[in-house]
Amino acid sequence: MTVEITSRPESASSSLVAPASLVGCAVLWGSMVPFTHQLVQAYDPVFVSLLRYVFGVGAILIMVLVLERGRLVPPGLPWWRIVKLGTFGIAGFAVCFSFGFTFADPVTAAVLMSAGPVIYAILARILYRAPLERGLGLAIALVVAGGVAVVLGRPQGAALSFRGGELLYLVSSTLWAWYSMRAQEWLGPYRLGQLRLSALTAGVGGVVLVGVFLLVQAAGLTYGATTMTAPADWAKVAWIGVTGAAFSVVLWNIGVSRIGAPVASLYGNLSGVFGVLFAAALGADWTWVQVMGGLLVLGGVVQMQARRLKR
16 A cells, blocks of 8 residues: 655645644644653653653543544554554654753754654655655754754854764654654544644554563663652643643644655644744843744744645
8 A cells, every 4th residue: 555645635625724734733733842851851751752742642532532533443443553653653753852952952953853864765765656746845944044044043153062862862763754744644544633633643653661660671771850849840740741642642643644754744843933933922032143043944834835735
């Protein structure tokens, strides 16, 4: 079976559903970054990932029960594929991303994360031999350049260094790109709906994270506290869980299902821009270099969307 990972025909009235979903996803991702950074400095990264998905899976299950009809788990699903998606695409991504936060230079890691659209384009070429959609090359160049400018233009300066954890960021980006493409290819024909698809894969990922955490703890390989008592920290975990592991994943899958993962990845770089906006709203300094970088990212996204609307 093959899957078209670049686009699918849409009516004019529905063409804005994907951009709206992906922009909403980027806003939520941008809001959770500072909280995640604070938590992994004080607690074990796997422990933080586990708690995040406890809240996230719970929120998705509630949404499924309230908003969708039918059995929670329909019969005849390809469970081996769901297990692979949850294990590598959800749990693997979460662990690599959290350890990247802990052991990477934040500036270098952020620059590498800005190259996410390149990873999506390469992976699409490898998995599906897919050519670049018209205009995607220009959009990737603008989005990556803008993302790098947002990072390097920080008021406090930004010197690149390498601590080893940066490689985990690349691995996490690759795993998420793989999940984004394979989830639609493998589960799309079963007409689950993106909410139920997200619930199943995130649920498996949460179970795997429990096992990983127990193994890490038994082996004495934890890198931080594994108990949490401060109400403020619980509030941060709840926020990154409900937004980052629930709402944003559903919005992301909706967007990918409509316009394909390579184009959707352009919107992912907006999360860095929104992160700067959130920080500025809280009183942090900003620079005009960051503003120009944000405009480059926005320009790449807008020109790609304009091409799609014309078609």
